[in-house]
Amino acid sequence: MTDYEHFRVRPESRVDLSKLDPAQTPGCKDKEEAAKRLERDVAALTHLQYLLYAENKRSLLIVLQALDGGGKDGTVLHVFQAFNPQSAYVHQFKVPSTLEASHDFLWRAHAAAPARGQAAIFNRSHYEDVLTVRVHELVPKDVWSKRYDRINEFEKNLTEAGTTIVKFFLHISPEAQLARFKKRLDDPTHQWKISESDYTERKRWDDYMAAYENVLERCSTAHAPWYVVPADKKWYRNLVVGGVIRETLEKMDPKTPAPTVDIERIRKQYHKAVDRA
Amino acid sequence: MTDYEHFRVRPESRVDLSKLDPAQTPGCKDKEEAAKRLERDVAALTHLQYLLYAENKRSLLIVLQALDGGGKDGTVLHVFQAFNPQSAYVHQFKVPSTLEASHDFLWRAHAAAPARGQAAIFNRSHYEDVLTVRVHELVPKDVWSKRYDRINEFEKNLTEAGTTIVKFFLHISPEAQLARFKKRLDDPTHQWKISESDYTERKRWDDYMAAYENVLERCSTAHAPWYVVPADKKWYRNLVVGGVIRETLEKMDPKTPAPTVDIERIRKQYHKAVDRA
Numbered sequence: 001m002t003d004y005e006h007f008r009v010r011p012e013s014r015v016d017l018s019k020l021d022p023a024q025t026p027g028c029k030d031k032e033e034a035a036k037r038l039e040r041d042v043a044a045l046t047h048l049q050y051l052l053y054a055e056n057k058r059s060l061l062i063v064l065q066a067l068d069g070g071g072k073d074g075t076v077l078h079v080f081q082a083f084n085p086q087s088a089y090v091h092q093f094k095v096p097s098t099l100e101a102s103h104d105f106l107w108r109a110h111a112a113a114p115a116r117g118q119a120a121i122f123n124r125s126h127y128e129d130v131l132t133v134r135v136h137e138l139v140p141k142d143v144w145s146k147r148y149d150r151i152n153e154f155e156k157n158l159t160e161a162g163t164t165i166v167k168f169f170l171h172i173s174p175e176a177q178l179a180r181f182k183k184r185l186d187d188p189t190h191q192w193k194i195s196e197s198d199y200t201e202r203k204r205w206d207d208y209m210a211a212y213e214n215v216l217e218r219c220s221t222a223h224a225p226w227y228v229v230p231a232d233k234k235w236y237r238n239l240v241v242g243g244v245i246r247e248t249l250e251k252m253d254p255k256t257p258a259p260t261v262d263i264e265r266i267r268k269q270y271h272k273a274v275d276r277a
Numbered sequence: 278m279t280d281y282e283h284f285r286v287r288p289e290s291r292v293d294l295s296k297l298d299p300a301q302t303p304g305c306k307d308k309e310e311a312a313k314r315l316e317r318d319v320a321a322l323t324h325l326q327y328l329l330y331a332e333n334k335r336s337l338l339i340v341l342q343a344l345d346g347g348g349k350d351g352t353v354l355h356v357f358q359a360f361n362p363q364s365a366y367v368h369q370f371k372v373p374s375t376l377e378a379s380h381d382f383l384w385r386a387h388a389a390a391p392a393r394g395q396a397a398i399f400n401r402s403h404y405e406d407v408l409t410v411r412v413h414e415l416v417p418k419d420v421w422s423k424r425y426d427r428i429n430e431f432e433k434n435l436t437e438a439g440t441t442i443v444k445f446f447l448h449i450s451p452e453a454q455l456a457r458f459k460k461r462l463d464d465p466t467h468q469w470k471i472s473e474s475d476y477t478e479r480k481r482w483d484d485y486m487a488a489y490e491n492v493l494e495r496c497s498t499a500h501a502p503w504y505v506v507p508a509d510k511k512w513y514r515n516l517v518v519g520g521v522i523r524e525t526l527e528k529m530d531p532k533t534p535a536p537t538v539d540i541e542r543i544r545k546q547y548h549k550a551v552d553r554a
Contacts, residue, residue: 054469076363085360085367086353086400092363123363178550185544191536192331199546259468267462269476273455 002027004244007227009220015213015228022173023232034235038078041242045082048249049119053087055254058162059114062245063125065215066170067208068198069180071231072123075170078234079242080121087117093124105129105147106154113158126151127167127215135207148218155224165224166248168241169212170231174205279304281521284504286497292490292505299450300509311512315355318519322359325526326396330364332531335439336391339522340402342492343447344485345475346457348508349400352447355511356519357398364394370401382406382424383431390435403428404444404492412484425495432501442501443525445518446489447508451482 006026009015028034052060062080064072076090091112100108106126114120130151134144155165181198184190201208220226227244231237283303286292305311329337339357341349353367368389377385383403391397407428411421432442458475461467478485497503504521508514 073363077361080362081358083362084354085357085362085365085398086350086369088362089366090362121362175554178547178554181547181550185540185547189533191540192534194536194538194540194543196538196543199543199550202550256466257469259471261471261473263462263468263471266471266473266476270455270458270462273458273476273479277452277455 002240002243004227004240004247007229007240007244009216009226009228011221013217013220015216017171017209017213017228020171020228020230022171022176022230024230025233025236028236028239031233031235034239038235038239038242041239041246042079042082044246045079045242045249046084048246048252048254049083049088051254051256052119052249052252053084053117054256056117056257058164058252058254059116060119060245060249060252061114061158061163061165062119062121063127063165063167064121064123064170065125065127065131065168065212066231067172067177067205068201069177070170070172071234071237072170074234075168075238075241076121076123078238079245082242083119088119088121090121090123093122093126093128105133106150110154114163116162125167126154127219130215131208131211134211135204148214151219152221152224155219155221159223164248164252166244167220167224167226168244169216169226169228170237170241171228172231174202176232177202279516279520281504281517281524284506284517284521286493286503286505288498290494290497292493294448294486294490294505297448297505297507299448299453299507301507302510302513305513305516308510308512311516315512315516315519318516318523319356319359321523322356322519322526323361325523325531326360326365328531328533329396329526329529330361330394331533333394333534335441335529335531336393337396337522337526337529338391338435338440338442339396339398340404340442340444341398341400341447342402342404342408342445342489343508344449344454344482345478346454347447347449348511348514349447351511352445352515352518353398353400355515356522359519360396365396365398367398367400370399370403370405383427387431391440393439402444403431404496407492408485408488411488412481425491428496429498429501432496432498436500441525441529443521444497444501444503445521446493446503446505447514447518448505449508451479453509454479 003026028037052058064075066072080088080090093108096108109122109126112120112122130144130147133139159165184194216226216228227240229237229240280303305314329335341352343349357365357367370385373385386399386403389397389399407421407424410416436442458471461471493503493505504517506514506517
């Protein structure tokens, strides 16, 4: 077993990402064990998400953040394909559109928040506004520095309305990132994914780590925790994300609702319909 | 092999649903053969939808219509779970919200249309406005009767902008519907799905068939065809829907785009990064 609590950032604690090994795999022997456990977790997720949908009272919001190559897309593919697309969706946060940029930074996140019964996955999120925006100084410090409190309040509001929030930082090493960039270079069917910024952003690694540490220290709350996921090994990353979401949904314990109709009366209608047929 | 063209409604043709057997399974021996073929089709769909997303030029719109119990939700679960939720989504058309109802009937459909690279599945659709709305006389005939042309024009506009549209009517018999209602009654974990309208709507079966025949006759165009899917057997229904979408995507033939960067220059940057590491 893996103790996922180990990866949760405790509120008000200090975070030093350089002390957290992105290649560690505690509690899991190897890829084969991980594959078996993930298969069971995915089956459990499918059922739990069905119950969340059927219950139609609460919702789940999953935030995925990582540097480029960190594995956000792979996590969606391997873990969240467990969910029925009828009541789960992925929302990708790209460079803000003109409309989005003409609003406050939380506006587009709020619009994409899950309705009752739904599970939403944010691939990048409102946290970009204290990460990329901070690193590139797209707004002055006195603007972005106020945003941590605004984010906590925003998430508190969602939580009080019935949304459970879980946030993952997929933590990779610069070496693992480079190995993934190499794969993109060597596979002609993946070259379309290469962008100039892959290498320019890499030069700001330390700035990004500092920005992430601040996010983790200031925005891992009791109501909306951050998990730092060791993500150099894809199979361990999937295992941890799937396992945490499974435990989260198990704690929520959604149930199919009681019928809204009188079942015995409906049974009579059924028999009448059979007689007519 | 199954000739899916057989189920396509030819433009301007007459449709008599009572002549189409919902239990037929031409071109497929049994459930086992269907399961094997569906597995291959689902794998092909996953790859083709990835290419559609990578290409980022065109989009796919799938419309699912059926009476209650017709199998829309099951089709989503068994066929469209093939798609990566990052670039595919299901949009459920429910009773219009106050905001939706304050607009023209196509407004909410347009807002839900797929962007470039995306696949959208409409679970029910703008066709409800010439089906349920017509059967229940929610608007007068001189209002709904004009909508067929508006729908064709709307779909033409989407098509010209790069959206391929495929529409499915999941065709079940009254007997098959009743058998599915019985399952809901007998399984306590499914009783929450039962609604009063299951049986009241059933009494309007002939009205619904007439309304569907009109839709199929007037809105199966060269650019946005309707398919009548024999849906009494769930395995055959899934096979046909999956097979038609596979053929549709194969005809679209999406391709990964050429890299947007000079690969040799990027390769040099990669080697520089390796040297620094």
